[in-house]
Amino acid sequence: MSSNTTRRTWTVTALASLVGLGMGAAHAEPKTNMLHQWAQGSEAAAIAKLGEMYEERGGTWEQTAISGHTSNTLAKLRSDVVSGNAPAAVQLKGPEIAEWNATGRTANLDDVATEQGWDDVVASELISVMKPTGNWVAAPMNIHRVNWLYSSRKILDELGLEVPKTWADFNAACDAVMAAGKICLAHGAADWSDTTTFDSVVYGMDIDLYRKAFQEADLEALRSEQMAEAFAQLRKLVGYMDDGINGRSWEQSMAMTMDAEAAFFMMGDWTVASANAAGYEEGVDYLCSQTPVDWGGKGFILNADSVVFFEQSDQDYVDGQKLLAETIMSPEFQVTFNVAKGSIPSRTDIDLSEGGFTQCQQQGLTDLKASVEQGTLVRSMAHNMTVPQRFRGAMMEVITEYVADDSISPEEAAMQLADAVEVQQ
């Protein structure tokens, strides 16, 4: 913030507080303006609900919703911060929370957190992301599971196949599906969706590889033989897709699977919300299970949306932030929002058998707990929960090029992956 703005704000605040003192106890008018990407669909409706709840609790609600996969919201955030008007609340996630915290402009939520007992109810893997330097900086809205496999009930029944458990099973199933003249894997090519699939491949084949390569960005792991093997499996998967993957959206791929045009679809649990909205039924049109893992056990790749608060000089906004944080973590909001989004609450003390959660969502919570117990829980690289954006972006470039260009060999791809990260270090 420029010194002029700071000085002006201090003067105004000083005058205001003088007036307030003169008029007796100052009357708090909490307000907020939340910046986020959910401008349409059921998510927008869910955020609208947040606004309603917020106003019910006495706050004045305003929001700026910019569609698109965060690049526009981030552009607005940066320009707002640069112009001295950091937003009161922003949807930010993963390593971005730590990065913005490091600039010193984020607000400290420890008061609210201790008051509401967040440390007790939020999953531990998530806490480390929300508290990058030991104090609460972000309020987690949900937990997404990324490694879901959706199978077309019809095609499986028709061909007498079972939901595949390991990658070998999956390949065999796909060979059968392709032999029967159907598309095996529905997919819409884009950097993030290609990487989502690859996340599951690497994770399913070798958890340690995933941790080293995608959580720590270790160069040796990135150019290892195991990584080349994972790329080889990815190449196989591309072979099971059809020719129209470029320009297809993930919703279209989902529809393909549920309409029995394709056998399988790999995507995060937001698929469930979309499927519900489109009228598909779990168990009838599709089955949900985890993506294949070769090491037996429950796997969970985690993605979480959260809200970060930036320091404000206007007391109304400061009060508004506390109120918003409380509202976001309230069981009421957690249920409404997550049912609409297909994810599960960030609070582990909510009973999912009520409120409208689907079978798949409830399964997600059970799997989460099992995964924590077995020590197999990881965060998603594809969805910006692990490495900084400069590494993630570079990796996604390599992966999406690999999917689009079948002249790149798995070994080359692994080399490129490591080089891309090294260059950005």
Next chain:
Amino acid sequence: MQMSTDSPRTRSLKADLLERLPLLVLAPTVLAMFLYVVVFSLWTLWLSLSTSTILPDPSYGGFGEYVALWKSKRWTVAYQNLFLFGSLYVVGSLVVGTLLAVLIDQRVRFESFWRTVYLYPLAISFIVTGTVWRWIFHPQTGVELALQDMGWLSAQFDWITDRDMALYVVVITGIWHASGFAMALILAGLRSVDGDLVKAAQIDGASLFRTYRRVILPSIWPIFMAVAVVLLQFAVKTYDLVVALTQGGPGVSTTVPAIVVYDLMFQRGQIAQGSAAAVMILVALALVLIPYSLYTSWRRRSEAATHG
């Protein structure tokens, strides 16, 4: 003229002011442009040499970001695309625009209809242009599907999903958008050609084609240059069109520099590297504009010499 009651000193001050008036009037714009063009560019240059990541940061970082930038495949592809797309787009729009202008110049009927049809695409934003053309080009929703539904089952038109052909899809869409503008200006130019020149060519027995090629088109050369400038700035700034049409895909094959700048600066929080990319765009511009302005001032000087 009224007798002035000013003292000589006031009169000369006024005269001074009057002489300076044009400059004074132009001054606000020049100042604003100086800020916008020079200061912004220098600031971007400085940022590219800084250690800025998620926010601008004044500390010096050296040329490392340029090195990192050029090692990225997406950037090299984008930079190549800038030149390839840029030249095809500018030349293509000029050619199509000229063809349309010449056709309309043949004293055809319904001129306002043709002109409106070719010109209206310029009114459509790039995002909408890209979105609608993507519907048309995508094999499973557009032309290929329509052809197959009509009975031609082996019809194929999937350039947009083909790494090697996707860029041409962007070119075709770009030409659709801008060639009407080229047509309009060239048509105006065609209509203002000196009639005597044309009559002379006719008397000499030149064919239609020859007349156009040798006499008419060369005489409106300045108009081509003016159109080329406008087209060039569209080409350099291309962002929304590609994002809506192909999202830079398949893979990174249709990425353009503006996309890389935006992504680096804002999505990835690498402001320094994004600024380096922006500076490289300016360099590409300089590579085109500097020779051009040298050429025009040489031409002007040689014309002055021959006429002087």
Next chain:
Amino acid sequence: MVDAQARIAFDPLSTGGRTRRLTSRTIVYLLLGLFSLYYMAPLVILFMNSMRPLDDIVRGGFIDTPQSLSLRYWKEAWGTFCIAGTCEGVSRFFMNSLLMAIPATVISTALGLVNGYVLSKWRFRGSDLMFGLITLGVFLPAQMTLLPWAYILGSLGLSNTIAGLVLIHTVQGLSFTTLFCRNYFVAIPDDLIKAARIDGAGFWRIFRRIILPLSPPIIIVTVIWQFTGIWNEFLFGTVFTSGANQPITSALVAFSGSGTGVRAYNVEAAAVIMAALPPLAIYVLGGKYFVRGLTEGAVK
């Protein structure tokens, strides 16, 4: 004035025999017709799809004979479609765009006229350099200017206001308007100006009496160009506004953004056409000035 006589006398298609004339004319019209398909296709498709039911589009693709047509998607797009939780359609954003585009267009055009006049008729030392500087402004990519503008708007206290957007678009438009106007005024004979000066006319009088009366064509061209560019602009409109005062280009993206739920292509098409109507109308109505104005401008 254009040597109209000589120009009309050159009708290339009237040379040669009757058959040759017929063939040539057929070819010309054929070519024109084929090109029109290429140009009209997207608009026709958009229009059709804005009236088809959604499952019709999903099943049959975008280029298909419609099974049924209805105008209700238009009503939905204008007044009831839910964008970011408010279900008022695009009407509010439409107004915001008008509030932004009209002032910016007017101011930048007015300044462009004066600048063009100065640069074409009142050359002084350095004026060519200044013209070059102003022209360079058309080339700067928007992404590069985003952060600097953020600083400036912030220090002026204009962040997240429509006034801030007007400022940005005016400054950025100055390059185009000055370029267009200056190139147009250059064709006005210097003798006219010289004669007026000898008669004692000053800077503003010449502007009012000589330049302005000749300006309508270029004013129209410039207004069309500016209005369209500003109206269709997305990046600055989205980043420098918030919530309720976003322009229509931002609202449109909400129709196609990746969210859960099926993408309503028909309502999107209707919204897109509505958003495109002001520039489209201007081009359809003012298109003839693009050509005529520039022709008449070539004063001999």
